[in-house]
Amino acid sequence: MSTERFPALTPEQMSPRQKEIADLIAGGPRGGIRGPFIAFMHHPELANLVQQLGEHLRFKSTLPPALIELAILIAARHWTCQYEWFAHERVARNSTDLPDAIIRAIQLGQIPGEMDADQRTVHDFVVGVFKYGAPNDAVHDAMATRFGRQGVLDLLATCGYYSLIAMVLNTARPALPEGTVPPLREKL
Numbered sequence: 001m002s003t004e005r006f007p008a009l010t011p012e013q014m015s016p017r018q019k020e021i022a023d024l025i026a027g028g029p030r031g032g033i034r035g036p037f038i039a040f041m042h043h044p045e046l047a048n049l050v051q052q053l054g055e056h057l058r059f060k061s062t063l064p065p066a067l068i069e070l071a072i073l074i075a076a077r078h079w080t081c082q083y084e085w086f087a088h089e090r091v092a093r094n095s096t097d098l099p100d101a102i103i104r105a106i107q108l109g110q111i112p113g114e115m116d117a118d119q120r121t122v123h124d125f126v127v128g129v130f131k132y133g134a135p136n137d138a139v140h141d142a143m144a145t146r147f148g149r150q151g152v153l154d155l156l157a158t159c160g161y162y163s164l165i166a167m168v169l170n171t172a173r174p175a176l177p178e179g180t181v182p183p184l185r186e187k188l
Contacts, residue, residue, distance in 0.1 A: 006039035006172045017044045025051050029059045035087055036165045039172040050164070057161050061154045062147060066096035067122045071158045073106050074126045079166035082182045083174050089183065107184060121146060122155065129159045 011019060021044040026032050028051070033041060040047035061068055069092035076085035085107070092098045102119065105112035115123060121142045128135035135143070144152050176182065 004173050004175065006042055008033075008038045009041050014041070015044070020044070021048050021051075024048070028055060030055075035083060035174065036168045036172065038174060039168055050161075053157070053161055054165070057154065057158050061158070062150045063122075063154050063158075064096075064118075066092070066098045067118060068158060069096050069098055070102065070106075070119060070122050071126045071155060072162050073103065074123065074130070075159060075162035075166055077106050077109060077184060078130045079163060079170060080184050080187055081166035081169050082176060082184055083169045084162065084166050085183050086176055086180065109187065118146060125155055126159055129156065 009018065011022075014022060018041055022033050022041060025037055025047070030037070030051075037047060037051065040050055058068060063071075069088055072088045073085065073092060075081075076088060089103060089107075092103055093100075098119075099114075102112040102115060111127075112119075112123065121139065124139045125135045125143050128139055134140075140152065143155065147155070
């Protein structure tokens with residue numbers, strides 16, 4: 001079913017606080033209200049808190065952008081979040097050097113074959129978090145050694161944040177651009 005549950009609010013429909021938060025989000029690095037923030041605008045205080053965390057994780061993280069996008073794509077695949085995948089596959093392709101082979105493998109629910117050490121560490125960390133609730137000791141230690149405790153926390157927060165975003169998007173049901181085929185197949 002593709003019926004949107006949280007319609008976009010026009011400026012005339014927004015309260016002063018909603019307008020304030022909409023202007024804040026649109027004036028930041030996102031450049032506009034789209035995706036999950038269409039739904040979040042129905043709760044401006046929550047929208048403000050969520051956008052602050054997301055801005056840090058996406059634009060100020062201790063991790064490089066390609067590794068952040070790798071983690072986001074794994075989250076999108078885990079939750080079969082079509083909109084999140086659609087949006088972040090484009091970001092990964094247009095703004096990072098994340099290889100096509102890695103993107104395609106994750107899209108298909110497979111473990112990518114060739115990854116460098118950083119990609120492997122982030123991949124295994126995120127998969128461990130989603131599968132077991134935490135990475136195993138060896139993966140945690142590799143992540144901490146390479147990126148420090150701040151990197152570990154940024155990656156954990158990225159897993160949680162993009163899980164929240166996937167759940168909001170899957171519940172809100174925003175439409176993909178017209179003519180777009182859903183990029184992820186349902187899990188078996």
